[in-house]
Amino acid sequence: MSGINHPQLCRGDRSAILPAIREQLIRAGSTFPGIAPADVADPENFDDHIDAAVRAFQQDRGLLVDGIVGPQTMGGLESAHWRLGDRIVRFVPAHELVGDDVRTLQTRLQSLGMLDGQIDGAFGAQTDAALRELQRDLGLDPDGVCGPETLRGVSRLGRAVTGGNPFALHERARVASSGKSLAGRVVAIEVGGLDERTGSGLVEIDVTSDIARRLEGRLTAVGVASVMTTFTAGESGSSDGEVANRIDADMFLSIRADSHPNPTASGFATFYYGRAHHSSDVSPVGHALADFIQREVVARTDLLDCRSHPRTWEVLRTVRMPAVQISTGYLTNPGDSRRLADPAFRDTMAEAILIGIQRLYLPEEDDHTTGTLKIDDVLNYRP
Structure with a gap:
């Protein structure tokens, strides 16, 4: 199914590719009844069983749980298809290999203390460097190709790192050792959304751009360099954060x-x-950053708390620094849209986001109760 554009499918639809999707769900670990093509009278029908299995798969994979088999879910199913050893994997800069086989390899490399990057199932430069280091230690040609010989060597090795996830430990240590002040840090801000007017009269890209500019001004005031880019698209999580990686932003x-x-x-x-x-x-x-921003915005506004959630969207996966996607509210809701149309409300939200960023860098003994930290307090942390 990879490399082919398919229409989005949901409950009630019929499609000739649904039998293949059923098989993909089973290979991904689905145990729902009525999924196997041989077990149903009409395997090309998107029935309630498929709907339940798709939603469970989306939940497990950190995707939007909507029961729709679109590009994100199809990509997840394709990734779940691969097991380590099914294919030869290596670093291809122009087209990173993505799959559960890569995720398994990354987990193994991390357990051996050779990879302190994020386990994301994408064979990038960090995974390539870690694999070459492993091959050198095994006395193999460090060609960065994970084939049968390398896999045999990996299978003979035991776990070298204990006591937690090395990536998590290193990521926390970097924040803890960087100090309380925001001055001198670099924040990459991506403004995303549709350039279309909603029923409320608001245009998403206009709302998000304005909030971002207000945040940018406050970041500048406390000594933070910010770089803002605009991404106009229809599907959440489809950006790649290329600019953030290029400038080596802090977040x-x-x-x-x-x-x-x-x-x-x-x-x-x-x-x-x-x-x-x-x-x-x-x-x-x-x-942690998502939680701080979530709590500060909810405490300082009367928006409903929809909480923070893990997702595997491309916009979060491909950046090499802590990343958060902020959903400012629903433009299709009368209450949210009325609030988001108010410049003063946008100011409040921008300030709350800044405070959430500051709290990330405060040690526990210096932290403040949610909703109480002020801009003046942030300025006082400057050296």
Whole structure:
């Protein structure tokens, strides 16, 4: 199914590719009844069984749980297809290999103390360097190709690192040792959204751009260099954070707004890289930053608390620093849209985001109760 554009599918649809999707779900570990093509009378029908299995798969993979088999879910199914040893994997800069086989290799390299990067299932430069180091230690040609000979060597090795996830430990240590002041840090801000007017009269990209500019001004005031880019698209999580990686930013923020066919949907949410119930597949600092921003915005506004959630969206996976996607509210909800149309409300949100960023760098003994830290306090942390 890879490399082919397929229409989005959901419950009630019929498609000739649904039998293949059923097989992919089974290979990904689905144990729901009525999934196997041989067990149903009409395997090309997107029935309730497939809907339940797709939603469970999306939940496990850190995808949006909507029961729709679109590009993100199809990509997840393709990744889940691969087991370590099914194919030869290596670093291809123009087209990174992605799959569960790469994730397994990364987990093994991390357990051996050779990879302190994020386990994300993408064969990037860090994985390549770690694999070559392993090959040298095994007395093999350090060609960066994970083939049968390298796999045999890996299978003979035991676990070298104990006491926690090395990536998580290193990520936390970098934050703890960097000091309390925000001055001198670099924040990459991606403004995302549709350039279309919603029923409320608001345009997503206009709302998110304005909030980002207000945040940018406050960051500048406390000594933070910020770089802002605009990404206009229809699907959440489809950006790659290339600019953030190029400038080696300290953190990456993606600011979006939500819409929903049901006008009662409302609230503020944040997202960080991770998969639910998979402690090794998470950015701990991204999680902490998302929580701080979430708590500060909810405390300083009357937006519904939709909490922070792990996701494996490309925009969160491909950046090399802690990343958070901020969902500012629902433009299709009368209450949220009324608030987001108010410049004073946008100011409040921008300030709350800044305070959330500051709290990430405060040691526990210097932290403040949610909703009480002020801009003047942030300025006082400057050297």
